[in-house]
Amino acid sequence: MLDTSIAPDRDARILRGDVLDLVQDPGFAAPDEGAGPRYRVDHLVLLAGGRIQAVLPASESLPPEWRGVPIEDHRGRLILPGFIDTHVHCPQLDVIASFGTELLDWLNTYTFPAERRYADPQVSYQGAERFLRALWSHGTTSAVVFPTVHKVSAEALFRRAADAGMRLITGKVLMNRHAPEGLLDDVDQAERDCLDLIDRWHGRDRQAFAVTVQFAPCSTLEQLAMAGRLCQHHGGVYMQTHVAENRDEVRWVAELFPDARSYLDVYDRDGLIGPRAVRAHGIWLDDDDRAVLREHGAQIAHSPSSNLFLGSGLFNWRQAEDAGVAVSLASDVGGGTSLSMLRTMHDAYKIQALQGQRLTAWKALYTATRGAARHLGLDDEIGRVEPGLMADLTIWDLAVGEVARHRDSLASSLHERVFAWMTLGDDRNLVSTLVAGQTRYRRPG
Numbered sequence: 001m002l003d004t005s006i007a008p009d010r011d012a013r014i015l016r017g018d019v020l021d022l023v024q025d026p027g028f029a030a031p032d033e034g035a036g037p038r039y040r041v042d043h044l045v046l047l048a049g050g051r052i053q054a055v056l057p058a059s060e061s062l063p064p065e066w067r068g069v070p071i072e073d074h075r076g077r078l079i080l081p082g083f084i085d086t087h088v089h090c091p092q093l094d095v096i097a098s099f100g101t102e103l104l105d106w107l108n109t110y111t112f113p114a115e116r117r118y119a120d121p122q123v124s125y126q127g128a129e130r131f132l133r134a135l136w137s138h139g140t141t142s143a144v145v146f147p148t149v150h151k152v153s154a155e156a157l158f159r160r161a162a163d164a165g166m167r168l169i170t171g172k173v174l175m176n177r178h179a180p181e182g183l184l185d186d187v188d189q190a191e192r193d194c195l196d197l198i199d200r201w202h203g204r205d206r207q208a209f210a211v212t213v214q215f216a217p218c219s220t221l222e223q224l225a226m227a228g229r230l231c232q233h234h235g236g237v238y239m240q241t242h243v244a245e246n247r248d249e250v251r252w253v254a255e256l257f258p259d260a261r262s263y264l265d266v267y268d269r270d271g272l273i274g275p276r277a278v279r280a281h282g283i284w285l286d287d288d289d290r291a292v293l294r295e296h297g298a299q300i301a302h303s304p305s306s307n308l309f310l311g312s313g314l315f316n317w318r319q320a321e322d323a324g325v326a327v328s329l330a331s332d333v334g335g336g337t338s339l340s341m342l343r344t345m346h347d348a349y350k351i352q353a354l355q356g357q358r359l360t361a362w363k364a365l366y367t368a369t370r371g372a373a374r375h376l377g378l379d380d381e382i383g384r385v386e387p388g389l390m391a392d393l394t395i396w397d398l399a400v401g402e403v404a405r406h407r408d409s410l411a412s413s414l415h416e417r418v419f420a421w422m423t424l425g426d427d428r429n430l431v432s433t434l435v436a437g438q439t440r441y442r443r444p445g
């Protein structure tokens with residue numbers, strides 16, 4: 001369908017390639033049994049005004065006003081919606097791939113010392129720049145991001161993402177205990193900082209504020225109550241935190257909050273769980289917790305690479321979805337070892353395989369695109385290659401290198417090809433990334 005009311009502007013362009021997106025949730029059905037992909041071989045994607053204007057078979061003639069608009073020829077390549085990473089830490093690029101610890105030691109040994117440097121505005125701005133470029137160079141065009149406790153670290157991300165027209169959800173981290181000096185805020189100042197960021201950034205362009213609790217052990221009851229008030233009084237803000245990642249962490253929370261029924265209950269009592277809440281991990285939850293998440297429409301950001309690297313545990317995706325809990329996919333860098341959502345998907349496959357489940361390429365792709373968009377309430381903006389949605393797109397080679405090309409040549413179905421891409425591919429397969437119709441990454445050479 002072409003919205004002819006929007007004529008091509010000066011930035012208009014057309015991409016030609018094989019358009020692949022997942023419109024429906026395939027669930028845990030076999031590749032050829034559940035909802036399949038929408039696969040449009042050799043199509044044109046018409047872009048103008050930062051949005052997708054039309055998707056047409058290349059064999060059809062272009063509308064008259066689009067004739068003469070440059071066509072980028074990517075025949076044989078995949079054109080996908082940009083990936084949505086629902087949980088990732090900007091400052092932790094500084095500590096990605098750090099050896100030898102589990103969660104609580106890892107925070108104290110590597111993460112907190114690195115995060116202290118972000119008090120310096122120059123470090124925050126350079127870090128935001130490096131981080132967003134890194135997301136784009138891995139095919140991620142939208143993200144839910146943790147900065148640090150410093151207001152300037154959130155400010156830097158908002159500013160840089162807004163300059164690029166990127167969809168970004170973030171907010172100053174709340175943390176007023178159990179962290180070193182230089183990483184602690186106080187309740188009143190933190191509230192003022194959050195209110196100022198909400199006022200200036202929430203709903204501006206594609207920026208959205210998230211009430212960002214590091215995790216329950218790092219906030220006092222007073223601070224958690226303040227965070228709950230922010231969520232209640234500012235409709236439309238997101239909320240992000242961690243929950244039940246590691247067993248020692250769960251035991252510690254039980255000691256710190258003896259009145260709470262469970263770790264998740266600490267958040268529930270302060271009104272920190274709602275449809276716009278994103279909780280990373282959720283490995284060690286019980287049936288009652290899953291029922292709470294379902295009732296509130298809150299999502300778990302499953303972070304498989306991080307869970308494997310830090311030895312946190314095996315998230316049972318099927319169990320969560322059977323209980324009605326929304327699940328998205330996240331890199332969780334720097335606990336995670338790659339910003340690549342392809343790597344994240346194949347780590348998710350392995351975690352489910354260890355539990356006797358099979359994650360299809362369709363389910364993985366759906367979750368990293370339209371599924372996340374739906375769970376974040378952004379379905380009319382991102383997640384599909386559809387007229388009217390933002391032109392957040394990625395272009396991929398299915399196979400790079402001799403082994404992958406050989407494997408691809410032997411594949412007998414689309415799922416087999418795409419699954420091999422998901423398993424063998426990484427950022428080398430990415431040809432280019434567009435954010436709001438602008439090229440933000442192009443593969444060298």
Ligand SMILES: [Zn+2]
Pocket residue numbers: 087088089242280332335
């Ligand atoms: Zn995290």
